[in-house]
Amino acid sequence: MPPYTIVYFPVRGRCEAMRMLLADQGQSWKEEVVTKETWLQGPLKDSCLYGQLPKFQDGDLTLYQSNAILRHLGRTLGLYGKDQREAALVDVVNDGVEDLRCKYITLVYTNYEAGKKEYVKALPGHLKPFETLLSQNQGGQAFIMGDQISFVDYNLLDLLLIHQVLAPGCLDSLPLLSAYVARLSARPKLKAFLASPEHMNRPINGNGKQ
DSSP states (O other): OOSEEEEEOSSOTTTHHHHHHHHHTTOOEEEEEOOHHHHHHSHHHHHSTTSOSOEEEETTEEEESHHHHHHHHHHHHTOSOSSHHHHHHHHHHHHHHHHHHHHHHHHHHHSHHHHHHHHHHHHHHHHHHHHHHHHTTGGGTSOSSSSSOOHHHHHHHHHHHHHHHHSTTTTTTOHHHHHHHHHHHTSHHHHHHHTSHHHHTSOSSTTSOO
């Protein structure tokens, strides 16, 4: 029985980064897929701490909030920088990823048709900080922070991949980020996950927009 269980809707959403992390780290996990019908019935929602998913089980430990789950996996699996200084910098990057993910979610679920053109126009500016961070770390040839992969690399990679679907040329002016996506996506276990039917057939968002 896998020690980890992801309880979530049948989308990539806020769970694909943790799935990438687990796959790349050779961890097994169980998926409990929650349909819209089941969710709207109420009991599961009422049982969740904040009335939302994902819910994550690590043995008898139940966690909510996707970034808290990523940080837990980072601590558990040694993916949180090599010391407290690096860990603090990893947190800075992850909060930046969360800021842009929230902008993306707002666009997709509330303003897609009217707002997409302006969002895509502003996107290079929103991505530039990550290009800058890469340039400051081993010339952009390694990870976003430090010399080993951390949980935020998976979160950032997921964010970049979904933006490449939204705006296919969005990394054209950001060569370090473009190479970063290619480099991480070529890691053998991650490459296998990204090519798997589970990933390929899972919609990015719950409303069909991407």
